Amino acid sequence: MEEDLRSLLQDLESLKGCVSDRYRIGSIDEMKQRVVSIVNLTKSGATRRSKVKDMSAEVVDSNPYSRLMALQRMGIVQNYERIRDFSVAIVGIGGVGSVAAEMLTRCGIGRLLLYDYDTVELANMNRLFFRPDQVGMTKTDAAVQTLSDINPDVVLESYSLNITTVKGFEVFMESLKRRFSQKSGQNSGVDLVLSCVDNYEARMVVNQACNELGQTWMESGVSEDAVSGHIQLLVPGETACFACAPPLVVASGVDERTLKREGVCAASLPTTMGVVAGLLVQNALKYLLKFGHVSPYLGYNSLKDFFPTMEMRPNPQCSNNACIERQKEYLQTKPARDAAAKSKLEAESSKNEGPLHMDNEWNISVVDDSEMDSQNSCGVSGALPEGLIHELPTAEKDHGSLATEESKTVEDDLEELQRQLDALNAA
Amino acid sequence: MEGWDPNTKSALTQIPLLSTRAGPRDGAAWTQRLKEEYRALIAYTTMNKSHDNDWFRISAANPEGTRWSGTCWYVHNLRRYEFALQFDIPVTYPATAPEIELPQLDGKTHKMYRGGKICLTVHFKPLWARNCPRFGIAHALCLGLAPWLAAEVPILVDSGVLKHKDDESTSAES
Ligand SMILES: [Zn+2]
Numbered sequence: 001m002e003e004d005l006r007s008l009l010q011d012l013e014s015l016k017g018c019v020s021d022r023y024r025i026g027s028i029d030e031m032k033q034r035v036v037s038i039v040n041l042t043k044s045g046a047t048r049r050s051k052v053k054d055m056s057a058e059v060v061d062s063n064p065y066s067r068l069m070a071l072q073r074m075g076i077v078q079n080y081e082r083i084r085d086f087s088v089a090i091v092g093i094g095g096v097g098s099v100a101a102e103m104l105t106r107c108g109i110g111r112l113l114l115y116d117y118d119t120v121e122l123a124n125m126n127r128l129f130f131r132p133d134q135v136g137m138t139k140t141d142a143a144v145q146t147l148s149d150i151n152p153d154v155v156l157e158s159y160s161l162n163i164t165t166v167k168g169f170e171v172f173m174e175s176l177k178r179r180f181s182q183k184s185g186q187n188s189g190v191d192l193v194l195s196c197v198d199n200y201e202a203r204m205v206v207n208q209a210c211n212e213l214g215q216t217w218m219e220s221g222v223s224e225d226a227v228s229g230h231i232q233l234l235v236p237g238e239t240a241c242f243a244c245a246p247p248l249v250v251a252s253g254v255d256e257r258t259l260k261r262e263g264v265c266a267a268s269l270p271t272t273m274g275v276v277a278g279l280l281v282q283n284a285l286k287y288l289l290k291f292g293h294v295s296p297y298l299g300y301n302s303l304k305d306f307f308p309t310m311e312m313r314p315n316p317q318c319s320n321n322a323c324i325e326r327q328k329e330y331l332q333t334k335p336a337r338d339a340a341a342k343s344k345l346e347a348e349s350s351k352n353e354g355p356l357h358m359d360n361e362w363n364i365s366v367v368d369d370s371e372m373d374s375q376n377s378c379g380v381s382g383a384l385p386e387g388l389i390h391e392l393p394t395a396e397k398d399h400g401s402l403a404t405e406e407s408k409t410v411e412d413d414l415e416e417l418q419r420q421l422d423a424l425n426a427a
Numbered sequence: 428m429e430g431w432d433p434n435t436k437s438a439l440t441q442i443p444l445l446s447t448r449a450g451p452r453d454g455a456a457w458t459q460r461l462k463e464e465y466r467a468l469i470a471y472t473t474m475n476k477s478h479d480n481d482w483f484r485i486s487a488a489n490p491e492g493t494r495w496s497g498t499c500w501y502v503h504n505l506r507r508y509e510f511a512l513q514f515d516i517p518v519t520y521p522a523t524a525p526e527i528e529l530p531q532l533d534g535k536t537h538k539m540y541r542g543g544k545i546c547l548t549v550h551f552k553p554l555w556a557r558n559c560p561r562f563g564i565a566h567a568l569c570l571g572l573a574p575w576l577a578a579e580v581p582i583l584v585d586s587g588v589l590k591h592k593d594d595e596s597t598s599a600e601s
Contacts, residue, residue, distance in 0.1 A: 078583060118541060162518040164526075166451050166493050199540075200552065201526060204519040245554065319448070319559075321524065359501045392556040414458060417465035418487070425484045426496075 005039045030083040051152050053083045055108065064151070065108055069384055077289050084153070086288050087111040087180055087190040091163065091172075091206050092119075093139040095127035095273035096220050096280065097196030102129060104154075105147045111155040111180055112147070113190065114140045116160040127270050155180070160325050173209055192284055193217035193227050196277075198266070200247065200392070204314075207242035210234065211322035214329075218374065220280045221249070222273055224266040229276035230299040231283055237326030239296060240312035243319055245388040250299035250308065253387075299388060308387040319395070431570075440570050441474055443467045448560035450475075451493040451518040460563075461492045467565040472578040482576075483512065483568060492516070493503045495564065501576040503584050506591050512572070519559040523553070524567050527575075536587050538579055554585075 009032060049064070057069035071077040090097045090107055093116040101112055116139040120130045136143040140158035147156055159175060161168040193215055195206040203219060209219045215235050222229040228250040228253045234241055280299060286292045299308040314327050384390070384421040431439075433447040433524035449456035477479045488543040493516045511531060514525040527542045533543035540546060551571055553559065555562055562570075583589035 039462060123539075162515075164519070165515045166491070166510070166518055166521075168453075169518040201517055201519065201523040204523045205517065207517050391555050395559045396557050412462075412463070414462055417462055418470065420469050421465055421472070424469060424476070425486060427476070 002039060003040055005035055005042070009035050009039075018354075048149060048152065055084065068107060075113075077291050080289065082289060083108050084110045084283075086192070087113065088284065089113040089115065089176060089190045089193045090289075091115045091193065091195050092197035093143050094124075094196060094198060095268055095270070096222060096277045097194070098127075098139070098143055099274055099277035100194055100196055100220075100284075101147060101279050102150065103277065104284070105151045107281075107285065108151065108278055109154055111157070113157045113159065113175060114143055115159045115161065116140050117160060117168070127273055163209075164201055169205060169209070172205075173212070176209065176213060176215065188215045190212045190215070191288060193255060194280060194284060195219045196280070201220055202207060203242055203247070207234070208320070208322065211236045211241055211320055218280060218284060218287075220276050220394065221247075222268070222276055223249060223252060225252055226267040226269040226272050227303050228299070228301045229272055229279075230297065231276065231280045231295065232297045233283065233287070233294060236323065237314065237330030240314050241318060241320060241323040241326075243323060245312065246392040246394055248297065248299075248310075248312075248384070248388050249391045250301050251387055251389045253301060255305050272300075275300060275302070284381035301387060306387055308385050310385050310388065335348035375413060430548070432574070435569065435574060437470075438474070438573075442565045443571060444558075444561040445521075445563045446561065448521060449520055450522075451491060451516050451597045452518055457492075464492070464563045464565070467563050471565040471569065479501065482573065485564070485568070487510065488513070492537055496598055499529075499568075499572060499576065501580040503581050506593075507582065508589065508591065521563065524555045524562075524571070527563065527567065527572050532579075532583070532589075535582060538575070545572065548572050548574065 010030055012032050016025055019025055019028065047180070048133045050206055053065065055065045056063055057066060057073060059066045059070075068083075069080055072080045086109055088104055088111070090104075090112060091102050093114050094099065097114075097116070101114060104112060118139050120134045120137050120139055120142050122132065122135055124130055124134060129146070130139070130142055131146075134145070137145070138160040139156070140160045140167060144156045144158045147154060156177070159171065161171055176188055176190055176193070193206065193210055195203055196202055197206070197218060198221075203221075206217060206219075209215070211321065216233070216235045219232040219234060219242065220229070230248070230250055232248070233239065235241060279300065283295050283298070286296045295309060296311040299306075302310070314323065314330075318322075318324055318327075443466055444465075447456055447460040447463055449460040451457055453460075456532075458567060472481070472483075475483075482501065483497060483499040485495055486494040487554065488494040494513070495516070496511070496513040498509055499512045500507050508531045510530060512527065514527045516525055517523050526540075528543040529539075529545060530543040532539060533541070538546040554570060555567075558566075580589065584591075
């Protein structure tokens with residue numbers, strides 16, 4: 001590109017030599033000037049910033065982290081630099097996931113693992129992040145291309161696969177378990193998983209993986225009519241898992257019967273997706289850097305600008321075995337958690353003497369209660385707060401003897417059954 | 428069963444129900460589930476043939492029974508339109524239904540997700556969820572694919588997007 005422009009400059013120069021008209025020479029000079037500015041533009045576009053060894057709070061133009069480190073100076077975050085120690089997995093690099101990835105990249109996250117099986121298409125251009133020149137690339141590779149340009153300090157891993165298949169799931173699990181550094185959780189090599197997929201099936205798969213690994217994750221979703229969305233924190237054993245109860249979604253407030261679903265699968269808006277990505281990453285930052293309140297569930301109804309919240313306890317009858325295991329473990333560690341909470345409170349109260357001590361004694365039991373019951377918290381069958389609905393019904397308990405009786409008569413030989421079906425297929 | 432046509436309803440009630448809650452990662456329990464799947468598919472295919480309503484062929488594409496392929500067809504204006512059919516059994520099966528794909532129609536209709544996955548009606552997932560783990564592959568075909576073909580094939584043919592294979596070969600010759 002730059003060479004082409006240089007030769008164009010030479011052509012203009014020689015053209016100038018053949019022209020005697022002063023007015024014409026002036027306009028050729030003007031053209032030369034424009035070419036030079038294009039050359040400079042392409043040069044500046046090509047420069048990549050080099051890696052930064054330590055995050056500095058120094059306020060200079062060349063420091064990409066100065067405004068983030070200011071959060072520390074203001075007392076919002078205690079230790080912002082810790083962000084470089086965290087690994088976050090983002091499943092689904094679509095309208096929400098790609099924007100979440102960009103936000104975390106700009107925040108200087110340590111490592112991002114990106115999962116998607118799809119390629120970039122022109123039909124995605126109503127959403128943020130991907131560019132028309134990336135059409136045809138896998139979404140994960142295109143994301144790595146853009147993100148590594150924005151911030152070369154972030155370690156990026158691209159996994160172009162379908163996590164719902166048996167094979168894809170194996171790779172997904174292995175990649176989550178692989179340790180990148182000494183630190184991190186017990187079973188997992190990542191600190192947080194963000195689910196940004198657009199369907200129930202894939203969410204159930206992320207739920208399965210995180211329940212098995214005891215991995216904290218956050219769910220996000222945008223409704224198919226593009227006007228509402230939600231984010232949800234899931235801590236295996238501690239909060240409801242995604243299979244504990246039918247998925248919760250924000251009621252759009254539009255009469256379902258008036259919705260014309262014929263002829264289309266789903267609509268999407270860059271605005272709703274951007275808002276949900278922002279809510280999701282904000283919650284993720286609060287969780288990782290330990291500031292503010294981490295929302296257990298936050299809904300967004302864009303038609304009414306209404307944000308319902310709630311909490312959900314795990315279902316002791318959850319159909320997911322790994323969830324039941326994690327619930328048992330959580331109950332077993334309850335005495336240790338209580339003791340830790342108590343000693344923390346005592347340590348704090350010893351600093352502030354006087355009547356405060358009494359209040360804190362009280363707080364200990366409040367902590368207990370909150371595990372049993374807290375405001376807007378909801379069991380499996382409990383009433384939902386205003387504006388939230390279940391997306392699917394619960395499974396009905398089996399129809400009595402019918403199914404079990406029939407299962408007894410099932411042939412024992414699988415190959416014989418295969419032969420019978422083949423025979424029917426051939427007929 | 429609100430929102431379903433009477434034919435789908437009556438076919439559905441005649442497909443044997445399954446009872447083992449097991450997915451492809453569950454070892455011996457999955458083998459048991461597979462047997463139940465076969466039994467339901469055999470019963471459903473037999474029933475379709477006896478009602479002169481045979482409309483699909485399906486068989487396992489790998490020994491584990493986690494991938495299935497076959498064909499399905501739909502008759503519109505006395506002409507038969509046939510499509511290749513495939514799907515994977517998801518790791519979270521039967522909590523989530525298989526996502527049925529018709530790769531030949533990928534990109535030809537809005538009622539399809541990328542990769543040729545058919546877009547199911549709003550009634551499918553709730554019914555599947557309510558009947559987990561009693562519904563299997565045969566039920567997914569009956570409740571998911573059959574109504575989809577009945578709704579979409581006439582539209583695709585009448586709008587000219589879908590050509591009958593005989594017309595395609597004649598137009599190629601002329
Ligand atoms: Zn659960």
